[in-house]
Amino acid sequence: MALQNLWDFIQQYHQCLRSPFFPVLFSLSVYLGFCLPFVILDLLAPRVALVRKYRIQQKNDISWGMMWNCVAQCLYNHVMFIFPLSVIHWYYRPTYHPSDAPELHRMILEIVACLLLFDFQYFVWHLLHHKVPWLYRTFHKVHHKYTTTFALTTEYSGAWETLSLGFFASINPRLLGCHPMTEMLFFVLNIWLSVEDHCGYDFPWSTHRLVPFGLFGGAPHHDLHHLRFKSNYAPYFTHWDRLFGTLHME
Numbered sequence: 001m002a003l004q005n006l007w008d009f010i011q012q013y014h015q016c017l018r019s020p021f022f023p024v025l026f027s028l029s030v031y032l033g034f035c036l037p038f039v040i041l042d043l044l045a046p047r048v049a050l051v052r053k054y055r056i057q058q059k060n061d062i063s064w065g066m067m068w069n070c071v072a073q074c075l076y077n078h079v080m081f082i083f084p085l086s087v088i089h090w091y092y093r094p095t096y097h098p099s100d101a102p103e104l105h106r107m108i109l110e111i112v113a114c115l116l117l118f119d120f121q122y123f124v125w126h127l128l129h130h131k132v133p134w135l136y137r138t139f140h141k142v143h144h145k146y147t148t149t150f151a152l153t154t155e156y157s158g159a160w161e162t163l164s165l166g167f168f169a170s171i172n173p174r175l176l177g178c179h180p181m182t183e184m185l186f187f188v189l190n191i192w193l194s195v196e197d198h199c200g201y202d203f204p205w206s207t208h209r210l211v212p213f214g215l216f217g218g219a220p221h222h223d224l225h226h227l228r229f230k231s232n233y234a235p236y237f238t239h240w241d242r243l244f245g246t247l248h249m250e
Helices: 002-011 022-045 064-092 104-131 132-143 159-176 181-196 218-228 239-246
Strands: none
Touching: 002 181, 022 064, 022 181, 022 239, 064 159, 104 132, 104 159, 104 181, 104 239, 132 159, 159 181
């Protein structure tokens, strides 16, 4: 009943949901909203010892210039690439929204399935872009400009990386036949986990500490990838890196 009430509330804004502007504004606002608390922490870290103690790379501070550079690149990609593709998709494939909300157990299973599928796709994509020098130089090197991770580096990448990873995230719910509400929740969770991966902080309540048996790498896992380049290619879970011998934890 709670899911149905939520879906009915969302459905009140069906005209906005069907707009070609919605995918861009939705992803951008969710992303920047998740980044904002970490931006504030980054500004406090040089002056507040309690904040700095949770930073993974405590000796490196984040400047306004670094932050603005990342924001500018993110806005450029959204305006120049993501928005035109959203318009094309809106024109050729109008959005359909059923009246009934998804069942809770099915929604949870589909979100987990989408995450696992995206994790595998990203691992293969990421590994190839590190092992093939031309792919790294041409496409992925931009994302590795900063060896110190902070939240806004999440979407600091070129057009190819932004679009290809965005394609994986958007196609998976369609492949699995997910409800539009499930798709939206998966997008929100995927963006949050990506931001948390790049946030540069290791809190007692971070996701990797809540998931048992070291199955989830989290921010320390990905920060080490940016620092060392040659390990920890999976974005979230650790099983693919374990299987391929590319897992490294300090």
